[in-house]
Amino acid sequence: MKFEMKFDFTAGEDFLRNTAMSEFGNPAAKTLFEQEEIEVETFKNALRIGKRADGKDYFISLKEIHRQVLVGKTRCGKTFNMRRMSDLFYHSGYAVIHLCDLFNEMITSNQPLQTKFQRFLPKGEFPVGVPVKVYRPAIFKDLPQGNIKYQLGWGDLTEADIMIFCGIDGRAVEAQTAILQNFPKATGLIHFINLIKNEKIRAQTKNRIITKLQFLIDYEFIGDKWNADIIEDMEQGNVVVIHLEGYKKWEKSSPYLYQLPVINILRRIAEARKTGKLSKRTVIFIDEAAKMIPKRKEGELKEEILDNVDMTAKLGIFMIFASQLEDGIPDSILDQSRYLWFPYSINSVDAVNLLARKQHYDFHPAYKRDLLRQLLDLKPTPDGRLPWVIIDDTKKTVWKVFPYPPLSNHKESL
Numbered sequence: 145m146k147f148e149m150k151f152d153f154t155a156g157e158d159f160l161r162n163t164a165m166s167e168f169g170n171p172a173a174k175t176l177f178e179q180e181e182i183e184v185e186t187f188k189n190a191l192r193i194g195k196r197a198d199g200k201d202y203f204i205s206l207k208e209i210h211r212q213v214l215v216g217k218t219r220c221g222k223t224f225n226m227r228r229m230s231d232l233f234y235h236s237g238y239a240v241i242h243l244c245d246l247f248n249e250m251i252t253s254n255q256p257l258q259t260k261f262q263r264f265l266p267k268g269e270f271p272v273g274v275p276v277k278v279y280r281p282a283i284f285k286d287l288p289q290g291n292i293k294y295q296l297g298w299g300d301l302t303e304a305d306i307m308i309f310c311g312i313d314g315r316a317v318e319a320q321t322a323i324l325q326n327f328p329k330a331t332g333l334i335h336f337i338n339l340i341k342n343e344k345i346r347a348q349t350k351n352r353i354i355t356k357l358q359f360l361i362d363y364e365f366i367g368d369k370w371n372a373d374i375i376e377d378m379e380q381g382n383v384v385v386i387h388l389e390g391y392k393k394w395e396k397s398s399p400y401l402y403q404l405p406v407i408n409i410l411r412r413i414a415e416a417r418k419t420g421k422l423s424k425r426t427v428i429f430i431d432e433a434a435k436m437i438p439k440r441k442e443g444e445l446k447e448e449i450l451d452n453v454d455m456t457a458k459l460g461i462f463m464i465f466a467s468q469l470e471d472g473i474p475d476s477i478l479d480q481s482r483y484l485w486f487p488y489s490i491n492s493v494d495a496v497n498l499l500a501r502k503q504h505y506d507f508h509p510a511y512k513r514d515l516l517r518q519l520l521d522l523k524p525t526p527d528g529r530l531p532w533v534i535i536d537d538t539k540k541t542v543w544k545v546f547p548y549p550p551l552s553n554h555k556e557s558l
């Protein structure tokens with residue numbers, strides 16, 4: 145595969161050009177896979193994840209679109225491994241997006257992997273940063289260094305969105321009618337507010353709507369100053385990140401404020417894959433998924449993501465979820481996940497329970513025994529590498545794997 149460099153790699157570019165990272169598509173890589181008994185031709189068809197217990201490399205196949213779930217306690221390495229996958233997807237020419245970064249931690253991927261982890265890189269891989277674009281919805285007010293302020297345009301909203309913001313449901317007929325009738329006429333939020341002001345409806349209803357809409361203006365939720373063509377960013381080879389740190393402030397009162405930008409991007413990605421505007425195969429990372437789409441709580445974002453899980457497969461979109469809470473991942477996501485990652489710190493009862501929630505899981509006793517045996521014997525290495533057990537539900541394999549580090553910088557100080 146030919147590499148097109150569209151950004152300043154610092155030292156990384158030379159590494160990539162001159163060394164075995166350019167083995168993506170190189171015949172040497174093919175030999176490697178053949179040894180692995182994996183039917184892949186180039187690195188484009190697989191991600192090299194880490195070293196298996198038998199010393200060979202473990203690969204995640206990209207031949208078919210799949211879902212993955214990584215579950216485990218804090219600091220077990222979920223984000224570390226997602227970052228590696230993100231880097232590998234990127235270098236294989238995929239469009240990459242991280243939908244909910246809750247710690248502003250993905251931005252460091254614009255730098256090469258730090259020295260302390262470099263010794264864990266496999267032969268032929270070298271530290272290199274990727275071009276990252278971090279969007280920060282304007283509702284959060286703060287704008288950390290390197291983040292880009294972001295807001296939805298009026299055209300991104302639907303009547304339904306407006307009704308949710310205003311807390312209006314089907315029973316509030318008067319308010320609903322006012323919104324439905326004026327929405328198509330409005331050219332922007334301020335115009336819309338003025339139209340509502342002129343409506344001959346009860347003052348109480350009117351004020352309620354206007355107060356809520358005014359709030360959207362005050363928080364710069366909608367406007368035409370900080371819009372962005374995120375699809376184009378992805379198409380152009382940027383790793384896009386949506387930074388939602390501080391979302392908790394809105395979680396109870398108006399989760400829609402931080403969820404709608406995410407929903408909107410999901411819709412746009414699906415649309416762009418249909419129309420071809422996004423020509424690349426795409427991967428969506430959802431770290432801390434249980435916080436955004438909790439198993440037990442209903443919510444717009446959750447529904448949107450769950451609906452999309454079905455549809456995205458057809459559109460050539462991979463989805464990778466990580467979550468801290470073992471029970472936090474909705475069943476349907478578990479069910480549709482081909483790869484399940486279990487860290488050394490998970491207890492085996494939790495692991496088996498989690499597995500049991502996968503409806504189609506082949507519960508052959510030998511398979512379960514294999515998982516338990518592998519989990520029991522997981523320990524961090526003295527030099528600090530954290531092992532995982534990875535289940536491949538398609539190939540029906542269970543492997544203990546020592547993952548390799550990302551190629552880009554991993555943010556540590558959390």
Ligand SMILES: Nc1ncnc2c1ncn2[C@@H]1O[C@H](COP(=O)(O)OP(=O)(O)OP(=O)(O)O)[C@@H](O)[C@H]1O
Pocket residue numbers: 216217218219220221222223224225264468528529530546547548549554555556
């Ligand atoms: N394979 C690995 N090799 C070496 N160090 C690792 C590995 N995986 C994780 N670490 C170390 O563990 C730390 C925590 O990893 P990471 O940030 O990925 O945890 P996490 O599971 O995402 O935690 P949280 O749930 O709190 O987000 C990393 O900063 C890194 O120092």
Ligand SMILES: [Mg+2]
Pocket residue numbers: 222223224431
């Ligand atoms: Mg993490």
